[in-house]
Amino acid sequence: MSAITFEKALEAGAAAAVAEPAVVAVARSEPAASAASTASVASSAVPVARDGGAPSPKPESRAGEWLRAAARATLPPAIGLAVMIGIWYLATLSAGGSLPGPVQTWEAAVKLFADPFYSNGPNDQGIGWNVLSSLQRVGIGFGIAALIGIPLGFLLGRFATLSSMVNPIISLLRPVSPLAWLPIGLLVFKKADPAATWTIFICSIWPMIMNTAQGVTRVPSDYMNVARVLNLSEWKIFTKILFPAVLPYMLTGIRLSIGTAWLVIVAAEMLTGGVGIGFWVWDEWNNLKVEHIIIAIFVIGIVGLLLEQMLIAIAKRFSYE
Numbered sequence: 001m002s003a004i005t006f007e008k009a010l011e012a013g014a015a016a017a018v019a020e021p022a023v024v025a026v027a028r029s030e031p032a033a034s035a036a037s038t039a040s041v042a043s044s045a046v047p048v049a050r051d052g053g054a055p056s057p058k059p060e061s062r063a064g065e066w067l068r069a070a071a072r073a074t075l076p077p078a079i080g081l082a083v084m085i086g087i088w089y090l091a092t093l094s095a096g097g098s099l100p101g102p103v104q105t106w107e108a109a110v111k112l113f114a115d116p117f118y119s120n121g122p123n124d125q126g127i128g129w130n131v132l133s134s135l136q137r138v139g140i141g142f143g144i145a146a147l148i149g150i151p152l153g154f155l156l157g158r159f160a161t162l163s164s165m166v167n168p169i170i171s172l173l174r175p176v177s178p179l180a181w182l183p184i185g186l187l188v189f190k191k192a193d194p195a196a197t198w199t200i201f202i203c204s205i206w207p208m209i210m211n212t213a214q215g216v217t218r219v220p221s222d223y224m225n226v227a228r229v230l231n232l233s234e235w236k237i238f239t240k241i242l243f244p245a246v247l248p249y250m251l252t253g254i255r256l257s258i259g260t261a262w263l264v265i266v267a268a269e270m271l272t273g274g275v276g277i278g279f280w281v282w283d284e285w286n287n288l289k290v291e292h293i294i295i296a297i298f299v300i301g302i303v304g305l306l307l308e309q310m311l312i313a314i315a316k317r318f319s320y321e
Helices: 003-045 062-094 101-111 127-158 160-173 178-190 192-217 221-229 234-271 277-286 290-317
Strands: none
Touching: 062 101, 101 290, 127 160, 127 192, 127 234, 127 277, 127 290, 160 178, 160 192, 178 192, 192 234, 221 234, 234 277, 234 290, 277 290
């Protein structure tokens, strides 16, 4: 055997001697790792007691979360209403009986809403028919104002020259009280019902024009530059760019208009007469039924609140944000 062969044999033997303890160590470590993994699985499967053996708290149920959210939503308004009724009751005590209290008004409301749609002639109808008549006038006047005001607002915001021509007229007529237009309506239409609708139209159109025009002017200039580069038609610009961007402003104007319209119709009907919640309030005053007037105040407020909440729901439904 040569020296080179002998050296190679020695190196091979040393390598085998080193590898053998490593294999034994790996073989010994495998049971330990298996035991550790088994212990970790067992520890994850069995809950560990904390705080001196006390069990861990359970997560809050969905029913508890729902009840808590419902309490946060209903308790503050309920407390506010209770405070208002309490102040009302104390005010009736100091008034010496001339102002109906909550209990007396509630008893009158029970009798009144037992048959809200009775009809004993054109001037003696239930509160339900009067509310519906007022809503009809508001709907007609408001609808005509929307058909004219919203397109006009788009035009004023889109074309600066037209805006410069019309803005002074709007600034002149907008501060005029809506009731000041009522005699003009009586003169032109010769009847009380269309005159009241005319008054609703006048008071509803300004917020829709102004908010819609403001929304058009706030459209980013980059959008319009892209429309010019693509050579889009005015109809494409309106449907694809202006309408989605202006919709929140337009819906805000509609909300302001419907609130103003419902506010004005009560005063207009007090002056024109006929069937309507405003006339009904004035007729109950002539009959000295103050508790019915208080009931009408609540009815007017509830109807106005429902109209506003309906428009808020529509705005959320058609929001592009």
